Amino acid sequence: MIRSRLAVLAAAVTAAALLTACGTTEQAASAPAAGGSSAPAGPVTVTDARGKAVTLKAPATRVVGLEWGETEMLVGLGVMPVGVADTKGYATWVTAAKLDAAVKDVGTRSEPSVDAIVALQPDLVVMEAERDSALVGQLEKYVPVIVAKGSDAADNLARMRTDLTMIATAVGKADRAQQLLADFDAALAAGKAKIAAAGAAGRPFAFADGWKEGSTVSIRMFGQGSLVSQVGIGLGLRNAWTGKVDEVWGLGQTDVEGLTALKAPDVRFFYNASDGVDVFADGLAGNAIWTSLPFVQQKQLHRMPDGIWTFGGTLSAQQHIDAFVKAYTA
Known part of the structure; x- marks a missing residue:
């Protein structure tokens, strides 16, 4: 069961605000160099797997990934997450897109810590549709959330393309996503x-x-x-x-x-x-x-x-x- 300690969450947000006032907030983890144009400065809107339109004031740069597939996509797009669920497990099972040492662990994939996520002051959380829907509501009190489909046995390659394109739009890396897809298509052929x-x-x-x-x-x-x-x-x-x-x-x-x-x-x-x-x-x-x-x-x-x-x-x-x-x- 996902922990729902709203009082603790409020305290975490307050503490984050105090750190900002002192000029000691955590800096975003560095992202690897990637192809594609720089992110647009204006608002972006994506429609996620829930059919919900999510609008961000600007492309997200401080992102938390709660599933490894979407985390891999973020790193491949050139956006190093500030937080990831189960970083140790990711390092064991995912070698295609490695995490920087500065990326914070925010708990398990089945039970991530809302407290830890909010404390990182992300401007976006990316998660999968299979995860507990109660978590979405808890997080959306503090930060925008987009939900990827994660898998679809009807056509998983098309689903992978859709998820990657959605995430890329949210982080202003559409050109990089096109390159990743072109590279995949070329490798498959x-x-x-x-x-x-x-x-x-x-x-x-x-x-x-x-x-x-x-x-x-x-x-x-x-x-x-x-x-x-x-x-x-x-x-x-x-x-x-x-x-x-x-x-x-x-x-x-x-x-x-x-x-x-x-x-x-x-x-x-x-x-x-x-x-x-x-x-x-x-x-x-x-x-x-x-x-x-x-x-x-x-x-x-x-x-x-x-x-x-x-x-x-x-x-x-x-x-x-x-x-x-x-x-x-x-």
């Missing part, structure tokens, strides 16, 4: 050509992550509609996992027995273990069903490089492109 040249067009893949509780290994499949799946399909590959998935993220749950559905001898199985816990190599090492799977026997098992976020923006998506291409053209 080049990767597709390389895979086709290697004779691998149409080859099947599966993508998963997993965790172990006691002796039970649970597996999360990135099925039809997930962002990673759409990247693979955009490269000319075929997602071999056809099990049931949710309508937002394109994710499905299974266990090692469920993986027997991946029968084709040319399936390549990709998985994440960025947290250092490799349940596939270690947790299933002695499992007879696992060792009988065609992709295990054919040594077509690929642990992804650590720190490629599966729910990221164009920069993480390009890292996935590189990993897919390497696997199918080696």
Whole structure:
């Protein structure tokens, strides 16, 4: 449950005002150099995933990101956030757009601290639609909020483009967003050509992550509609996992027995273990069903490089492109 301590929030705002009077307010974290024109000085209006029009007096420069995908987008646009939810986790799972050391941690992604956010005096907070709607109301008492969709299994690549463009407009980096999208499109086209040249067009893949509780290994499949799946399909590959998935993220749950559905001898199985816990190599090492799977026997098992976020923006998506291409053209 998101903490709702309005008295504490009011105190935080008062303290921030006193710091301003003393000339000791925290300075914004530096942003990396980025292409595109300088931000316009006038007001900007964006319509977010709620269908709400949010108007800012000027493009935001002090921004807090409460989800890692949108945080990656901000950094890629050249706007280093002043605060991010779970900076340590971000550093582990997202390497495509690294945070400056000065970026403040504002709590967990599931339960960010409103107090910490308000104390940073941001002029914008970016969050995702999946998060607790009560948090939006709390924050909007003090700072403008825009809500990104975050995922849409109906068309996640189009959704990624829409989210990036919306955020770029809010921070005055529309030109940079166009460049990021053009770079992604070029990488996808080049990767597709390389895979086709290697004779691998149409080859099947599966993508998963997993965790172990006691002796039970649970597996999360990135099925039809997930962002990673759409990247693979955009490269000319075929997602071999056809099990049931949710309508937002394109994710499905299974266990090692469920993986027997991946029968084709040319399936390549990709998985994440960025947290250092490799349940596939270690947790299933002695499992007879696992060792009988065609992709295990054919040594077509690929642990992804650590720190490629599966729910990221164009920069993480390009890292996935590189990993897919390497696997199918080696």
